[in-house]
Amino acid sequence: MRHTLSVLFENSFNAIPRIAGLFSGRGYNITSISFGQGEDPEVTRATITTDGDERIIEQIAKQLNKLVDVVKVIDLTYEPFVERELALVKVQATPSTRAEIMQITDIFRAKIIDVSGKTVTIEITGKSDKIDAAIGMLEAFGIREIARTGAVALKREFKK
Amino acid sequence: MTKKKTQKRPEEGTLLSGTELLIQALVDAGVDTVFGYPGGTVIGIYDALFDHPEIRHILVRHEQGATHAADGYARSTGRTGVVLVTSGPGATNTVTGIATAFMDSVPLVVITGQVPSAMIGNDAFQEADIIGITRPITKHSYLVKDVRQLGQIVNEAFHIAATGKPGPVLIDLPKDIQLEKAPYQKPGPVSIRGYNPTYKGHSQQIIKAARMIDQAQKPLIYAGGGVNSEPAAVSLTELAVKARIPVTTTLMGLGSFPESNPLSLGMLGMHGTWYANKAVTESDLIIAVGARFDDRVTGKLSAFARGAKIIHIDIDPASIAKNVPAHIPIVGHAAEILPELTLAVGRPYTQGWLEQIQKWKQEHPLQYDKDCCRIPPPFVIQKVAEVTDHRAVIVADVGQNQMFAAQWYGYEEARTHLSSGGLGTMGYGFPAAIGAKLGNPDKTVVCVVGDGGFQMNVQELATAMKYGVPVKIVLLNNGFLGMVRQWQHLFFKKRYSQTILSDANPDFVRLAESYGAIGYRVEKKDDVLPVLRKSLEVEDRPVLMEFIIEPESQVFPMVPAGAALNEMIETNPEPTA
Ligand SMILES: Cc1ncc(C[n+]2csc(CCOP(=O)(O)OP(=O)(O)O)c2C)c(N)n1
Numbered sequence: 001m002r003h004t005l006s007v008l009f010e011n012s013f014n015a016i017p018r019i020a021g022l023f024s025g026r027g028y029n030i031t032s033i034s035f036g037q038g039e040d041p042e043v044t045r046a047t048i049t050t051d052g053d054e055r056i057i058e059q060i061a062k063q064l065n066k067l068v069d070v071v072k073v074i075d076l077t078y079e080p081f082v083e084r085e086l087a088l089v090k091v092q093a094t095p096s097t098r099a100e101i102m103q104i105t106d107i108f109r110a111k112i113i114d115v116s117g118k119t120v121t122i123e124i125t126g127k128s129d130k131i132d133a134a135i136g137m138l139e140a141f142g143i144r145e146i147a148r149t150g151a152v153a154l155k156r157e158f159k160k
Numbered sequence: 161m162t163k164k165k166t167q168k169r170p171e172e173g174t175l176l177s178g179t180e181l182l183i184q185a186l187v188d189a190g191v192d193t194v195f196g197y198p199g200g201t202v203i204g205i206y207d208a209l210f211d212h213p214e215i216r217h218i219l220v221r222h223e224q225g226a227t228h229a230a231d232g233y234a235r236s237t238g239r240t241g242v243v244l245v246t247s248g249p250g251a252t253n254t255v256t257g258i259a260t261a262f263m264d265s266v267p268l269v270v271i272t273g274q275v276p277s278a279m280i281g282n283d284a285f286q287e288a289d290i291i292g293i294t295r296p297i298t299k300h301s302y303l304v305k306d307v308r309q310l311g312q313i314v315n316e317a318f319h320i321a322a323t324g325k326p327g328p329v330l331i332d333l334p335k336d337i338q339l340e341k342a343p344y345q346k347p348g349p350v351s352i353r354g355y356n357p358t359y360k361g362h363s364q365q366i367i368k369a370a371r372m373i374d375q376a377q378k379p380l381i382y383a384g385g386g387v388n389s390e391p392a393a394v395s396l397t398e399l400a401v402k403a404r405i406p407v408t409t410t411l412m413g414l415g416s417f418p419e420s421n422p423l424s425l426g427m428l429g430m431h432g433t434w435y436a437n438k439a440v441t442e443s444d445l446i447i448a449v450g451a452r453f454d455d456r457v458t459g460k461l462s463a464f465a466r467g468a469k470i471i472h473i474d475i476d477p478a479s480i481a482k483n484v485p486a487h488i489p490i491v492g493h494a495a496e497i498l499p500e501l502t503l504a505v506g507r508p509y510t511q512g513w514l515e516q517i518q519k520w521k522q523e524h525p526l527q528y529d530k531d532c533c534r535i536p537p538p539f540v541i542q543k544v545a546e547v548t549d550h551r552a553v554i555v556a557d558v559g560q561n562q563m564f565a566a567q568w569y570g571y572e573e574a575r576t577h578l579s580s581g582g583l584g585t586m587g588y589g590f591p592a593a594i595g596a597k598l599g600n601p602d603k604t605v606v607c608v609v610g611d612g613g614f615q616m617n618v619q620e621l622a623t624a625m626k627y628g629v630p631v632k633i634v635l636l637n638n639g640f641l642g643m644v645r646q647w648q649h650l651f652f653k654k655r656y657s658q659t660i661l662s663d664a665n666p667d668f669v670r671l672a673e674s675y676g677a678i679g680y681r682v683e684k685k686d687d688v689l690p691v692l693r694k695s696l697e698v699e700d701r702p703v704l705m706e707f708i709i710e711p712e713s714q715v716f717p718m719v720p721a722g723a724a725l726n727e728m729i730e731t732n733p734e735p736t737a
């Protein structure tokens with residue numbers, strides 16, 4: 001099952017390999033990982049998505065918490081959370097297909113951010129499944145390249 | 161050349177080189193002994209050390225020996241062990257020792273020289289990415305990038321190594337940083353955002369645990385390495401005695417509860433006592449303290465303590481419920497939690513249970529074939545216990561010798577049994593014994609080792625001679641890689657593939673003598689006691705006692721790998737004698 005972990009850590013040169021090592025050391029694959037500065041300039045937030053057995057993920061989360069650099073680990077899997085991923089998709093386009101591509105782009109509230117004689121590049125944001133769906137639709141035109149960021153996520157707040 | 165006088169602590173703000181700052185930080189951390197080996201990238205540190213006689217440097221003969229010696233020093237004293245080695249091969253030689261310490265939660269600070277910062281990543285001469293190599297086996301590590309941070313890094317390293325669940329911390333120190341200067345600063349308090357180990361247990365959980373204990377009829381304490389220090393061990397005894405709960409310990413826990421106490425069941429697990437394993441299987445409540453339900457302890461998990469509720473006390477949240485689910489988890493240090501729990505418990509009705517256990521003890525004691533042709537190894541360990549009154553520090557190696565030492569000595573005090581439990585590192589015992597003796601000059605330190613493991617770090621005889629370290633080496637020579645041979649005997653139709661050592665073993669007595677140590681060979685049972693006594697009189701050098709034991713002696717009881725704890729092989733199915 002897919003798990004989403006949000007990990008806050010002090011970013012020393014050794015922190016990211018240590019975090020990644022806890023997955024690789026158990027033969028686990030990180031499906032996606034993204035880093036960036038969080039609300040506190042000294043703390044980096046990583047969003048990690050991984051597939052795996054419940055107990056092992058729980059163990060990894062505990063081990064992450066043990067790392068000296070790690071300030072906090074939140075397993076979002078069982079919490080309501082908002083999640084976004086960004087994808088750039090370069091699609092083959094001819095004058096005759098361009099209109100149709102633009103239509104699909106609109107439906108997914110995506111944006112065309114680059115155009116050449118033979119291609120358009122589309123920026124799509126959303127949850128991973130939305131991006132998967134958009135890519136699925138664009139496949140018919142011929143996809144040249146895809147770059148995806150991996151998910152970033154935050155817990156949903158309900159308090160008014 | 162003579163050494164200069166001890167230097168006074170420099171004033172704050174004095175400009176010092178990286179090497180000076182390092183040594184001063186070690187002095188500030190209270191370090192009195194460093195185990196190490198010089199080389200190109202640490203030559204400057206060794207030069208600085210020359211002016212600091214307050215730090216005793218022990219020159220080993222192999223860097224693995226340094227890490228094991230620092231480990232033995234740490235386990236036996238409770239103080240952090242310190243290692244200093246050069247980059248590249250010096251650093252990689254420490255890996256087995258670091259892994260050994262990591263698996264058994266031993267506090268070490270390992271300082272490795274590194275090539276100059278500008279050359280890192282260039283495959284420079286004697287460069288190794290030791291931070292990367294040791295990443296999964298260190299609690300934390302530092303690459304020093306700025307000399308101004310060096311003092312604080314050393315300060316933090318000692319803090320991290322010794323607090324929470326202890327473990328090894330590595331500091332990689334490039335050569336250029338050693339030469340740069342920075343103002344000296346006295347060590348301040350350490351505060352690391354992501355590192356706040358929990359010591360005090362959750363009070364409500366403790367009360368809940370006490371009520372669960374009150375209602376139990378067949379409770380059992382299962383104590384591990386997390387209790388094997390003062391004052392946790394004393395608190396454990398108080399709890400057990402007040403509530404009249406029997407105690408079994410893991411290999412790492414031996415010494416945390418006096419085995420002379422009638423409530424003691426000795427060790428559990430693969431080579432545990434019959435009655436300890438039986439009691440685990442039958443109990444209705446297991447109170448696990450500072451233990452992690454290792455597979456060598458639990459046997460087949462699905463059959464482990466099926467009818468028991470579990471209270472799990474550990475400083476490491478990640479160890480709780482890792483292998484076996486806990487009904488009441490309590491995170492914190494045993495020394496904090498046990499006194500609180502003792503106050504809160506009443507006296508469960510355990511009379512019937514205790515009687516049952518006494519009966520099991522009488523019916524299924526630990527036993528060995530007393531008339532076996534040569535010297536039975538358990539007999540040797542019993543005699544060691546006799547001459548040292550169960551109060552020596554016993555440092556075991558790995559294999560059958562380790563299990564004989566665990567089963568037959570009868571430990572009474574915390575920190576008196578040292579053994580590589582988690583990693584099972586052959587070659588650990590002898591250097592660790594040297595470290596233990598250097599840390600405990602007033603205690604008798606005995607190394608129990610096989611002919612295989614002794615040869616893995618035999619070079620440290622020179623270290624023991626150089627510093628006149630009088631460790632007593634009890635070498636149980638069976639001419640085999642005994643423990644592997646035992647498995648081949650039991651499970652591989654006695655096909656002794658690559659386990660015979662006798663055809664090329666050295667003459668151990670002459671080997672010891674060639675270093676200037678004392679060597680005795682003991683071939684008769686009657687000579688065991690007199691030789692042990694004689695060895696205790698030697699105070700200025702190691703004594704190697706080679707006991708020629710029955711080549712095919714075996715360790716029993718034994719729970720075969722993968723079997724349930726109550727599926728023990730109790731004695732030799734087909735005696736060899
Ligand atoms: C470094 C290392 N290599 C291999 C092993 C596997 N091993 C476990 S016990 C053992 C045999 C030990 O033989 P010896 O030191 O003679 O002790 P004995 O079992 O005979 O008492 C071996 C090879 C190990 N534990 N450590």
